[in-house]
Amino acid sequence: MENKPLTDTIEPTENQDAVVAALAEKWRDKKGSLIMALHDVQSHYGYIPRDVARKLAPQLNVPLARIYEVSTFYNYFRLTPPGKHVINVCMGTACYLKGAPELIEEIESLLGIKEGQTTSDGLFQLEVVRCLGCCGLAPVKTIDGEVHAKMTRKQVAEIIAKYK
Numbered sequence: 001m002e003n004k005p006l007t008d009t010i011e012p013t014e015n016q017d018a019v020v021a022a023l024a025e026k027w028r029d030k031k032g033s034l035i036m037a038l039h040d041v042q043s044h045y046g047y048i049p050r051d052v053a054r055k056l057a058p059q060l061n062v063p064l065a066r067i068y069e070v071s072t073f074y075n076y077f078r079l080t081p082p083g084k085h086v087i088n089v090c091m092g093t094a095c096y097l098k099g100a101p102e103l104i105e106e107i108e109s110l111l112g113i114k115e116g117q118t119t120s121d122g123l124f125q126l127e128v129v130r131c132l133g134c135c136g137l138a139p140v141k142t143i144d145g146e147v148h149a150k151m152t153r154k155q156v157a158e159i160i161a162k163y164k
């Protein structure tokens with residue numbers, strides 16, 4: 001089944017009801033369409049907004065509970081808006097052995113969030129990933145895709161401060 005991005009068929013500026021209507025039109029009565037519809041929602045908004053889920057459920061003839069079941073089962077789906085700056089900390093074997101857990105601990109304590117969460121001001125989002133492909137530079141983290149190698153707790157704090 002081809003899944004053209006929703007953004008091919010709907011302008012990003014259109015309001016939420018228009019987005020929901022376009023999604024319903026695209027996915028209603030198609031077998032296995034709920035996941036595809038949720039992918040569309042997330043690529044459009046960056047996460048699954050509660051209001052969109054609530055409006056979409058009756059349009060797709062699925063219980064709202066089913067939408068939450070699916071969107072919480074798959075790690076890929078986010079139920080909160082993405083942060084402005086996305087921090088990825090590698091927890092692959094090399095990074096783990098070189099101190100990635102301490103980096104995560106430091107970031108969590110600096111920002112007051114846990115893995116998978118976004119700070120209340122929307123500035124930072126913390127994600128834990130598996131092997132960024134530069135194990136020789138462990139422990140590694142990225143901010144907005146920029147790689148920071150051989151990180152220490154102190155360096156992590158300094159780098160985060162620059163983004164504030």
Ligand code: FES
Pocket residue numbers: 090091092093094095096130131132133134135136138140
């Ligand atoms: S294990 Fe961290 S980059 Fe490979």
